Amino acid sequence: xxxxxxxxxxxxxxxxxxxxxxxxxxxxxxxxxxxxxxxxxxxxxxxxxxxxxxxxxxxxxxxxxxxxxxxxxxxxxxxxxxxxxxxxxxxxxxxxxxxxxxxxxxxxxxxxxxxxxxxxxxxxxxxxxxxxxxxxxxxxxxxxxxxxxxxxxxxxxxxxxxxxxxxxxxxxxxxxxxxxxxxxxxxxxxxxxxxxxxxxxxxxxxxxxxxxxxxxxxxxxxxxxxxxxxxxxxxxxxxxxxxxxxxxxxxxxxxxxxxxxxxxxxxxxxxxxxxxxxxxxxxxxxxxxxxxxxxxxxxxxxxxxxxxxxxxxxxxxxxxxxxxxxxxxxxxxxxxxxxxxxxxxxxxxxxxxxxxxxxxxxxxxxxxxxxxxxxxxxxxxxxxxxxxxxxxxxxxxxxxxxxxxxxxxxxxxxxxxxxxxxxxxxxxxxxxxxxxxxxxxxxxxxxxxxxxxxxxxxxxxxxxx
Numbered sequence: 112x113x114x115x116x117x118x119x120x121x122x123x124x125x126x127x128x129x130x131x132x133x134x135x136x137x138x139x140x141x142x143x144x145x146x147x148x149x150x151x152x153x154x155x156x157x158x159x160x161x162x163x164x165x166x167x168x169x170x171x172x173x174x175x176x177x178x179x180x181x182x183x184x185x186x187x188x189x190x191x192x193x194x195x196x197x198x199x200x201x202x203x204x205x206x207x208x209x210x211x212x213x214x215x216x217x218x219x220x221x222x223x224x225x226x227x228x229x230x231x232x233x234x235x236x237x238x239x240x241x242x243x244x245x246x247x248x249x250x251x252x253x254x255x256x257x258x259x260x261x262x263x264x265x266x267x268x269x270x271x272x273x274x275x276x277x278x279x280x281x282x283x284x285x286x287x288x289x290x291x292x293x294x295x296x297x298x299x300x301x302x303x304x305x306x307x308x309x310x311x312x313x314x315x316x317x318x319x320x321x322x323x324x325x326x327x328x329x330x331x332x333x334x335x336x337x338x339x340x341x342x343x344x345x346x347x348x349x350x351x352x353x354x355x356x357x358x359x360x361x362x363x364x365x366x367x368x369x370x371x372x373x374x375x376x377x378x379x380x381x382x383x384x385x386x387x388x389x390x391x392x393x394x395x396x397x398x399x400x401x402x403x404x405x406x407x408x409x410x411x412x413x414x415x416x417x418x419x420x421x422x423x424x425x426x427x428x429x430x431x432x433x434x435x436x437x438x439x440x441x442x443x444x445x446x447x448x449x450x451x452x453x454x455x456x457x458x459x460x461x462x463x464x465x466x467x468x469x470x471x472x473x474x475x476x477x478x479x480x481x482x483x484x485x486x487x488x489x490x491x492x493x494x495x496x497x498x499x500x501x502x503x504x505x506x507x508x509x510x511x512x513x514x515x516x517x518x519x520x521x522x523x524x525x526x527x528x529x530x531x532x533x534x535x536x537x538x539x540x541x542x543x544x545x546x547x548x549x550x551x552x553x554x555x556x557x558x559x560x561x562x563x564x565x566x567x568x569x570x571x572x573x574x575x576x
Contacts, residue, residue, distance in 0.1 A: 167526030483521025
């Protein structure tokens with residue numbers, strides 16, 4: 112078929128227009144791609160934004176109750192679990208648990224969800240509530256407490272643990288807290304409760320609110336000293352609480368719980384009777400003298416609970432917490448013997464087999480985001496690189512390996528897991544940490560998204576990052 116001169120001119124014009132359009136498209140696509148690739152990636156979002164992203168991540172991710180989770184030794188040493196079961200069988204207490212204080216990993220447990228009265232371990236919750244009141248400015252450590260008659264030692268039931276408060280004495284909040292922690296003074300618990308909340312009942316209600324806010328659903332109190340058989344908790348929940356208590360108020364260990372003796376009243380406590388002799392008492396926690404690194408926490412006993420002990424020990428940067436409840440014993444000598452034996456065996460086993468390992472986090476570069484309102488994001492660890500590892504594990508032998516995308520597409524929500532760090536021993540991955548978005552990125556407008564689609568194609572074709 113013969114093409115006319117007009118048709119030839121039309122075809123040439125069409126080819127020219129198409130060629131010019133293609134050239135313009137290629138030039139504009141190249142320019143946009145170059146512009147996008149040259150666009151600076153974002154700086155770190157800052158501590159507040161990163162904390163918020165991690166909070167979102169923890170809300171979205173299934174979390175174990177109160178931050179405790181059974182130690183997963185499959186990547187480290189699968190032979191440890193049978194040894195933990197053997198230790199649990201040898202513990203004489205009816206309920207027990209052993210955790211890493213920093214990571215929350217459960218290393219051993221035995222009927223840890225049995226509901227048992229905490230006895231005088233209750234005073235730890237009372238001390239926590241007092242710390243919270245001091246933190247809120249409601250009282251101070253040096254505030255002088257007016258002692259109500261119900262707190263006088265003479266008015267406390269016979270056989271109770273006492274710091275020996277009496278009428279007319281001058282005593283501070285700090286002294287009451289020490290008396291509760293060291294010699295388990297029931298009189299001190301009553302005086303502190305009335306001082307902070309106006310009554311024992313109001314203070315007890317506040318203790319319960321504090322436990323509720325911590326997510327402890329099986330822990331409830333009828334009074335702050337631990338005498339009531341209707342106070343209740345479990346070994347698991349109390350270990351979780353002890354971990355929180357130590358983390359939030361670490362100064363309590365040196366100030367109160369590690370003290371091996373207590374003397375009261377001193378001359379300044381009885382201004383009207385300066386020649387009175389103080390009563391010297393040993394700490395109820397006998398393991399302070401018997402176990403290396405022991406610096407707390409609290410004993411407890413009533414007939415309905417048996418012999419209880421919340422114990423913590425720190426050695427070489429590793430801290431463990433154990434709780435044993437409903438311990439055996441016909442009398443305090445036998446009860447203390449079993450309490451010391453259980454605590455010692457659990458802790459020595461823990462330090463022989465585990466250590467808290469702190470690993471360095473590799474530097475992570477910013478990642479480009481396409482089709483979004485921001486040019487990129489940074490990935491941050493969803494949790495710290497602190498693990499419970501078999502004793503003797505060397506951090507330098509664990510090599511971090513990043514598993515992260517080359518680029519991402521909007522929208523992105525802060526806290527979304529988008530990669531991970533794998534800590535490897537050779538080719539074996541022994542632990543991994545999820546990497547999350549440090550900020551949110553919304554979708555860009557339709558024109559920018561279309562332009563980015565072309566730029567992404569160009570980058571993929573030419574393997575441009």
